[in-house]
Amino acid sequence: MKVVIPGGSGQLGHLLARSFRSAGHDVVLVSRASVGDGRSVRWDGRTVGPWAAELDGADVVINLAGRTVNCRYTDANMKEMMSSRVDSTGAVGLAIARAARPPHVWLQMSTATIYAHRFDAANDEATGRIGGDEPGVPAYWRFSIDLARAWEQAQTDAATPATRKVAMRTTMVMSPDRGGVFDVLLGLTRRGLGGTIAGGRQWLSWIHERDFVRAVALLIERADISGPVNLAAPHPLPQRDFMAALRAAWGRRVGLPVTRWMAEIGAFFLRTDTELVLKSRRVVPGRLLEAGFAFEFPEWPAAAADLVARWRESRG
Numbered sequence: 001m002k003v004v005i006p007g008g009s010g011q012l013g014h015l016l017a018r019s020f021r022s023a024g025h026d027v028v029l030v031s032r033a034s035v036g037d038g039r040s041v042r043w044d045g046r047t048v049g050p051w052a053a054e055l056d057g058a059d060v061v062i063n064l065a066g067r068t069v070n071c072r073y074t075d076a077n078m079k080e081m082m083s084s085r086v087d088s089t090g091a092v093g094l095a096i097a098r099a100a101r102p103p104h105v106w107l108q109m110s111t112a113t114i115y116a117h118r119f120d121a122a123n124d125e126a127t128g129r130i131g132g133d134e135p136g137v138p139a140y141w142r143f144s145i146d147l148a149r150a151w152e153q154a155q156t157d158a159a160t161p162a163t164r165k166v167a168m169r170t171t172m173v174m175s176p177d178r179g180g181v182f183d184v185l186l187g188l189t190r191r192g193l194g195g196t197i198a199g200g201r202q203w204l205s206w207i208h209e210r211d212f213v214r215a216v217a218l219l220i221e222r223a224d225i226s227g228p229v230n231l232a233a234p235h236p237l238p239q240r241d242f243m244a245a246l247r248a249a250w251g252r253r254v255g256l257p258v259t260r261w262m263a264e265i266g267a268f269f270l271r272t273d274t275e276l277v278l279k280s281r282r283v284v285p286g287r288l289l290e291a292g293f294a295f296e297f298p299e300w301p302a303a304a305a306d307l308v309a310r311w312r313e314s315r316g
Contacts, residue, residue: 002058004103006030006043006051006092007065011180012109012173012212016062019213028054046087052095055103060220062107063092066151069144070276078143085151093158102163105220108155110167112205112232112283114148117141119201122236124286125169125228141279152228164226166219171232171283174303175209176311186311188255189246195255200240203282205232208297208306215285218293225291232283234298239277242300249304 003020005013008029017027017038029040030051043051045065055061065088071077089108096102115123116131123129132145152167174182188194207215215231237245247255285293297303 002026003060004028004058006063056099057101058103061103064109086154089154096160105164107166110169112169112171113144117279122282122284167228169230171205173212194243195257196240197258202280204239204242205236205281205283208303229287230285232285245301246304249308
């Protein structure tokens with residue numbers, strides 16, 4: 001099987017590439033920068049170029065491209081976040097449309113942030129509430145919803161009738177690799193800072209890296225699945241409980257709590273945005289469960305213990 005991964009130079013691209021290559025598949029990463037491991041080609045992330053030849057005759061394309069949202073939400077950054085997602089998705093769609101032998105399936109990265117900030121119920125694909133009009137939240141939070149909608153719409157609009165499309169509404173993927181979200185959260189915990197943020201009521205959704213990779217494989221295999229799919233573990237939990245389980249896995253009893261105003265100050269100096277930690281993301285994998293997907297790590301405490309053990313082993 002030939003798998004082409006635009007935007008594959010980041011953590012998720014490497015996770016998928018390692019898995020597919022270990023299974024004997026041909027993997028091509030499409031990236032703005034040179035990629036050290038495996039076969040890769042260059043692109044600008046916006047236009048169709050020589051890289052598009054890799055899609056002709058490929059079995060699968062998995063588009064992960066998009067500027068990180070871990071930044072300050074300035075006008076310039078928001079413009080780049082939007083254009084990097086919409087333009088790259090449009091370019092992939094156009095390359096597929098022009099291919100003589102288009103891929104069988106196009107898995108498109110999306111985000112579980114598309115759902116509303118809420119505490120009362122979980123969001124699955126069938127009954128989940130799309131955000132954008134929630135009361136009592138900062139007005140600029142709507143940008144994340146508009147971003148997610150535009151990202152998915154760019155895939156929907158692509159004229160690729162011979163290629164099945166799946167929008168992967170992905171939650172935080174937990175891996176012990178350096179620089180990932182787990183590495184950051186564990187770093188806070190190790191320093192005694194892994195406490196509640198603004199009371200810790202906000203829900204946090206996540207997925208273990210092995211379940212993420214396995215879920216992607218399922219979406220490739222299942223020709224009957226198309227449209228939005230939540231990539232999330234079945235048991236999200238409030239941020240205070242999430243961090244308590246991580247502290248327990250590391251062996252630290254307490255973590256310094258952070259108020260909302262403290263989070264705002266910290267986000268300013270870290271050049272990120274508090275929406276990433278204050279929005280309540282209660283997302284569940286309705287369609288994966290309906291498809292019979294069995295999670296290796298459905299509960300966070302066991303996942304945290306596994307990730308901490310592997311983090312320690314990798315760091316010696």
